[in-house]
Amino acid sequence: MTTADVPAPRPRLLTGDRPTAPLHIGHYAGSLRIRVALQREYETFVLIADVQALTDHFEQPKKVRDNVLEVMLDYLAVGLDPAHVSFVLQSQVPELAELTVYFLNLVTVSHLRQNPTVKTEIVQKGYGEAVPAGFFVYPVSQAADITAFGATLVPVGDDQLPMIEQTREIVRRFGHLYAPILVEPQAVVGRVPRLPGLDGRAKMSKSLGNAIFLSDGADEVRRKVMGMYTDPLHVRAADPGTVKGNPVFAYLDAFDPDGAGVQALKDHYTRGGLGDMTVKRHLVDVLEDVLAPIRERRAESAADPASVWAILRAGTQRGQEVVAQTMHAVRGAMNLTSLEAAGNGPRGWAPSYPAEPD
Ligand code: ATP
Ligand code: MG
Numbered sequence: 001m002t003t004a005d006v007p008a009p010r011p012r013l014l015t016g017d018r019p020t021a022p023l024h025i026g027h028y029a030g031s032l033r034i035r036v037a038l039q040r041e042y043e044t045f046v047l048i049a050d051v052q053a054l055t056d057h058f059e060q061p062k063k064v065r066d067n068v069l070e071v072m073l074d075y076l077a078v079g080l081d082p083a084h085v086s087f088v089l090q091s092q093v094p095e096l097a098e099l100t101v102y103f104l105n106l107v108t109v110s111h112l113r114q115n116p117t118v119k120t121e122i123v124q125k126g127y128g129e130a131v132p133a134g135f136f137v138y139p140v141s142q143a144a145d146i147t148a149f150g151a152t153l154v155p156v157g158d159d160q161l162p163m164i165e166q167t168r169e170i171v172r173r174f175g176h177l178y179a180p181i182l183v184e185p186q187a188v189v190g191r192v193p194r195l196p197g198l199d200g201r202a203k204m205s206k207s208l209g210n211a212i213f214l215s216d217g218a219d220e221v222r223r224k225v226m227g228m229y230t231d232p233l234h235v236r237a238a239d240p241g242t243v244k245g246n247p248v249f250a251y252l253d254a255f256d257p258d259g260a261g262v263q264a265l266k267d268h269y270t271r272g273g274l275g276d277m278t279v280k281r282h283l284v285d286v287l288e289d290v291l292a293p294i295r296e297r298r299a300e301s302a303a304d305p306a307s308v309w310a311i312l313r314a315g316t317q318r319g320q321e322v323v324a325q326t327m328h329a330v331r332g333a334m335n336l337t338s339l340e341a342a343g344n345g346p347r348g349w350a351p352s353y354p355a356e357p358d
Contacts, residue, residue, distance in 0.1 A: 012322075013038055014151035014185075016047030016090070016142075019067035020057055023074040024211035025287070026195035026204035028294075029254040030157035032078045034190045038155065039084040045149050045319060046075060048312075051090045051097065052142070055135040056125060072308050074214050077298035082311045088319030089312055090145070095327045099144035100137075102334060106173045107140055107166070115139055115166065117159045124208070143167035147174075147182045148323045154185050158193035159203060179333035182326075192254045196247040200229035212287070214294050221291060225284050230276045237275030248279055256286045 015035055048071055053064045122131050142163045154164055164187035171182045194203055197210030204211050212224050230248055234241035243249045243266045252262045268274040301308055
């Protein structure tokens, strides 16, 4: 194969999720909704990042494995369509790990230490200096994922922006050192860059126990909403309340299609005279409108897991093809000799990409 066989990059979109738990309404608001809206416009790859999940779940491989199917069910339930989307299981594309190793040479430990998202997560997980090396470098593995698929667009929540910036830096460095064959991706952050948790913490997260899952039943959603954090100083309905930092209103902003109605509720709450329970009951109805059809579609796919695995198998195969093409060019650019080609060419081997002038 020569470089002429490598197709010119088409607009591709890549996103991913770690199969550490089923997906939640923060994923829906921050990323899934945008993926659904863009899936026809871009060649879309959705990576189930089981290898990355192991970086902080290496003691629970079965949990990771079990959540692969859960996450697939969530994808299909929100309307990601296998006709447009390739769902790829990361561990089954080992070249992603290979590319990670090459990229690790292009970053420094001190630069990785500055990544604000990883910094926060290291504190949240209580790692301190005992942070597993694999976890510490996961932004580099994300850079490998994004570039291996040649993605131009990456829709993410705002916690991922430093990872995209890191990816762009690595691509530039790679281009400068070897050959300009990798695509510099753009992040796209939606209208809801970060949905707060039920407990009022800045981010709803699978691992913080503050999430409403797309798979939660109606009763569970009601129970979680009714127990949500609100303004702690808003004791009686008659008291004026604070909207800012109040996750109940953040969820209404994210999911209630009636923006004027939400504004009226905020004004009333701020003036005083609107009880938390009244607002929460409204939020339950709003969420139910979003979640009921998702729940129904999820149950349909869950009844036929063999078909779901088949969709993942087909998507992974497509992913393997695309990544193989990128890696062919990468190895050539890095002068990593293919033994298949050894014996040909003037120096005893034929580089697949002319990286270095003699
Ligand atoms: P974990 O706690 O295991 O890291 P997570 O909830 O952070 O789980 P990820 O699988 O790490 O989920 O993230 C997948 C994608 O969803 C990322 O693009 C991330 O930015 C986005 N995302 C996750 N949580 C939220 C949220 N609360 N609001 C908006 N986007 C989110
Ligand atoms: Mg995360």
